[in-house]
Amino acid sequence: xxxxxxxMIAAVVLTLVFGFVFxxxxxxxxxxxxxxxxxxxxxxxxxxxxGSSLAAQxxxxxxxxxxxxxxxxxxxxxxxxxxxxLGPTNPQLAKDVDKAIAAILRLEGPYNPGLTAHxxxxxxxxxxxSGIDPDISPAYARLQAxxxxxxxxxxxxxxxxxxxxxxxxxSLDFLGEPGVNVLKLNLALxx
Amino acid sequence: MxxxxxxxxxxxxxxxxxxxxxxxMARVYNDKRFGGRRLGAVENGFLxxxxxxxxxxxxxxYAKTVLIFSAVFTVPLYALLRLQGHLPLNPDHLPxxxxxxxxxxxxxxxxxxxxxxxxxxxxxxxxxxxxxxxVQNWVSAAVGMAVLAAVxxxxxxxxxxxxxxxxxxxxxxxxxxxxxxxxxxAVVLISQGxxxxxxxxxxxxxxxxxxxTIARGPAASQVAIKQLGTNGxxxxxxxxxxxxxxxxxxxxxxxxxxILLIPAAQVFMFGKMVGALRQxxxxxxxxFAMFAVGIAIALPAEQxxxxxxxxxxxxxxxxxxxxxxxxFGVPSSVLWTVPTSDASNGSVNSGLDAYTPAGGxxxxxxxxxxxVIFGGVGxxxxxxxxxxxxxxxxxxxxIGRTPEYLGKKIEAREIKYAAVGALFVPTLALILTGIxxxxxxxLASIFNPGAHGFTEALYAYTSxxxxxxxxxxxxxxxxxxxxxxxxxxxxxxxxxxLAALALAGSLAGKKxxxxxxxxxxxxxPIFAVLLVGVIALTAGLMIFPALTLGPIVEGLSH
Numbered sequence: 001x002x003x004x005x006x007x008m009i010a011a012v013v014l015t016l017v018f019g020f021v022f023x024x025x026x027x028x029x030x031x032x033x034x035x036x037x038x039x040x041x042x043x044x045x046x047x048x049x050x051g052s053s054l055a056a057q058x059x060x061x062x063x064x065x066x067x068x069x070x071x072x073x074x075x076x077x078x079x080x081x082x083x084x085x086l087g088p089t090n091p092q093l094a095k096d097v098d099k100a101i102a103a104i105l106r107l108e109g110p111y112n113p114g115l116t117a118h119x120x121x122x123x124x125x126x127x128x129x130s131g132i133d134p135d136i137s138p139a140y141a142r143l144q145a146x147x148x149x150x151x152x153x154x155x156x157x158x159x160x161x162x163x164x165x166x167x168x169x170x171s172l173d174f175l176g177e178p179g180v181n182v183l184k185l186n187l188a189l190x191x
Numbered sequence: 192m193x194x195x196x197x198x199x200x201x202x203x204x205x206x207x208x209x210x211x212x213x214x215x216m217a218r219v220y221n222d223k224r225f226g227g228r229r230l231g232a233v234e235n236g237f238l239x240x241x242x243x244x245x246x247x248x249x250x251x252x253y254a255k256t257v258l259i260f261s262a263v264f265t266v267p268l269y270a271l272l273r274l275q276g277h278l279p280l281n282p283d284h285l286p287x288x289x290x291x292x293x294x295x296x297x298x299x300x301x302x303x304x305x306x307x308x309x310x311x312x313x314x315x316x317x318x319x320x321x322x323x324x325x326v327q328n329w330v331s332a333a334v335g336m337a338v339l340a341a342v343x344x345x346x347x348x349x350x351x352x353x354x355x356x357x358x359x360x361x362x363x364x365x366x367x368x369x370x371x372x373x374x375x376x377a378v379v380l381i382s383q384g385x386x387x388x389x390x391x392x393x394x395x396x397x398x399x400x401x402x403x404t405i406a407r408g409p410a411a412s413q414v415a416i417k418q419l420g421t422n423g424x425x426x427x428x429x430x431x432x433x434x435x436x437x438x439x440x441x442x443x444x445x446x447x448x449x450i451l452l453i454p455a456a457q458v459f460m461f462g463k464m465v466g467a468l469r470q471x472x473x474x475x476x477x478x479f480a481m482f483a484v485g486i487a488i489a490l491p492a493e494q495x496x497x498x499x500x501x502x503x504x505x506x507x508x509x510x511x512x513x514x515x516x517x518x519f520g521v522p523s524s525v526l527w528t529v530p531t532s533d534a535s536n537g538s539v540n541s542g543l544d545a546y547t548p549a550g551g552x553x554x555x556x557x558x559x560x561x562x563v564i565f566g567g568v569g570x571x572x573x574x575x576x577x578x579x580x581x582x583x584x585x586x587x588x589x590i591g592r593t594p595e596y597l598g599k600k601i602e603a604r605e606i607k608y609a610a611v612g613a614l615f616v617p618t619l620a621l622i623l624t625g626i627x628x629x630x631x632x633x634l635a636s637i638f639n640p641g642a643h644g645f646t647e648a649l650y651a652y653t654s655x656x657x658x659x660x661x662x663x664x665x666x667x668x669x670x671x672x673x674x675x676x677x678x679x680x681x682x683x684x685x686x687x688x689l690a691a692l693a694l695a696g697s698l699a700g701k702k703x704x705x706x707x708x709x710x711x712x713x714x715x716p717i718f719a720v721l722l723v724g725v726i727a728l729t730a731g732l733m734i735f736p737a738l739t740l741g742p743i744v745e746g747l748s749h
Contacts, residue, residue, distance in 0.1 A: 013241070018330075122511075175440030176443055
């Protein structure tokens with residue numbers, strides 16, 4: 001069986017080349033050319049790693065901007081990403097969304113007089129695809145800005161300025177959607 | 192508007208890149224001395240190292256080599272997954288993968304499917320990812336490309352049984368097409384923030400003082416080939432929705448191009464190899480039209496939002512954002528879901544289970560018709576040839592002449608191979624779905640209630656049978672579903688592949704008749720329309736009853 005022998009040799013050779021040499025060479029290149037990005041875009045503050053600009057971390061404090069809901073277990077687990085997988089007509093989705101709306105109305109209502117469900121952007125009450133979406137929509141950030149300004153005794157304009165600075169626009173101005181990076185924004189607030 | 196502009200740019204860039212790549216690939220597979228003396232010596236050295244039979248093969252010889260070559264990987268891959276806990280390159284100390292999941296995953300990757308019953312970053316060690324799964328991403332893609340080259344030679348050659356040499360086609364697919372493209376793509380991805388490290392997970396102390404674990408690994412090198420090879424299996428569980436695999440709009444765009452590039456180029460490669468580029472353009476036009484229809488249905492549906500979200504009263508300016516990422520939004524999510532289901536690439540940048548009924552039905556139908564809308568690398572176009580043969584046959588019946596394609600008489604034998612190739616997998620998918628919803632053990636996998644749960648099962652066996660790999664991911668892994676899925680994976684890959692090679696073998700032996708006034712032209716818009724019609728009337732009608740039980744009833748009842 002000549003084809004069998006050839007196949008077995010091929011399996012070894014191809015595994016060596018594409019399974020080891022290729023990833024190792026690229027890792028070496030990455031370590032030299034883009035060390036920080038290849039290592040997970042980690043952010044340090046005073047020598048301590050405080051997270052990654054590419055992962056949500058579950059802000060709950062009233063002085064911080066909050067991220068979108070997460071379906072991971074526990075929430076915002078950057079070691080086990082997942083979707084919620086709730087179908088568009090699933091009663092559980094309705095319950096989760098209603099709960100999220102009620103929580104936002106409770107938290108942001110006092111700082112946004114007259115706030116109703118219709119004033120809440122949909123990304124604020126839906127789980128993300130990864131469970132660690134680092135971004136929120138600019139609309140959700142603007143909604144939270146009133147609370148942040150009041151709690152931190154800042155002017156609304158100053159907070160809104162920080163939001164603009166932490167917003168990643170569309171790539172090349174037309175690819176994807178703009179998003180506000182929550183960790184970068186909260187770091188800027190703490191500064 | 193944003194979405195439409197992006198789609199138009201995508202299409203323009205795709206054509207601008209795929210056309211020259213297609214002409215280049217025609218040379219790669221046609222030119223005996225491709226690469227010149229020095230590179231040729233490396234190629235010959237590789238074949239000698241393998242002790243490969245370097246002669247041209249007929250369809251049976253070619254098929255036998257493909258099957259043996261693919262089978263050889265299966266057992267070691269299964270063993271690697273089972274034993275990873277005792278092997279090196281496992282910095283996060285992950286245990287071995289369970290038996291049924293290993294069985295399914297090995298089948299899934301050898302067949303270019305990449306269905307994920309496993310959880311990426313929290314199931315697979317670095318060794319399993321790079322030396323197991325990623326190697327299959329290269330190899331199974333190259334197998335599809337090699338088989339397509341052989342099939343196209345069947346159309347192009349006359350009065351011969353030779354379809355080429357598998358080893359040479361395999362080598363050239365890997366070295367002259369996949370390797371340069373994957374290297375380039377991986378570099379771009381790393382520059383944008385896709386992780387590439389052997390350092391194990393990172394730990395962080397969050398601003399609120401909590402402990403955070405961040406999974407990392409050699410991802411960029413794997414993501415590059417998973418996209419180019421229409422594989423799709425995620426380094427992470429949430430696949431291309433995870434920022435560490437797909438950090439921004441630019442990477443999303445580049446990865447999407449990578450997904451469609453080779454399948455689209457192969458259409459032009461085919462045109463060039465049979466000496467009639469117009470024939471390639473006709474197939475491209477038919478594919479592009481079906482792609483556009485998918486977008487036109489799914490995009491408005493997702494922008495409109497789901498029934499639950501509309502009832503909740505929130506602002507739906509962004510559309511159905513459930514299980515979608517902010518940086519992609521609805522337009523870039525739909526513009527990923529539709530082409531990945533066209534192209535046999537199982538990667539997702541948003542959770543399909545949360546799509547609206549119409550939005551989720553589009554990828555389901557795209558996959559069900561056999562992923563012939565660009566399709567998988569190689570497998571897409573050879574799948575399309577089945578429909579081409581049927582369309583030519585139907586046209587022949589209508590005008591009362593012997594059907595011909597590219598000057599080759601299409602006779603009973605070709606029709607039989609084409610019918611098997613086109614109808615086997617849809618039939619298989621429906622039967623397995625049926626089994627899964629009438630058995631207790633099958634029903635245990637369903638996650639969502641009601642009609643949506645049926646769609647999950649239908650999607651699972653459609654995706655595995657057609658070797659796509661995307662999922663309504665609530666559908667759960669059980670021993671039963673993993674084994675039933677394994678049946679779909681193997682049969683769905685090898686039966687059409689063998690039918691395509693048999694078809695090519697039969698065509699290669701024929702003479703080429705000159706074009707006459709009575710020849711039905713297959714290089715104009717009429718044929719493109721006929722081809723789309725045939726696809727809609729065969730596989731399209733086959734899935735319709737199942738659609739009424741799933742997405743249609745779900746859409747109507749809310």
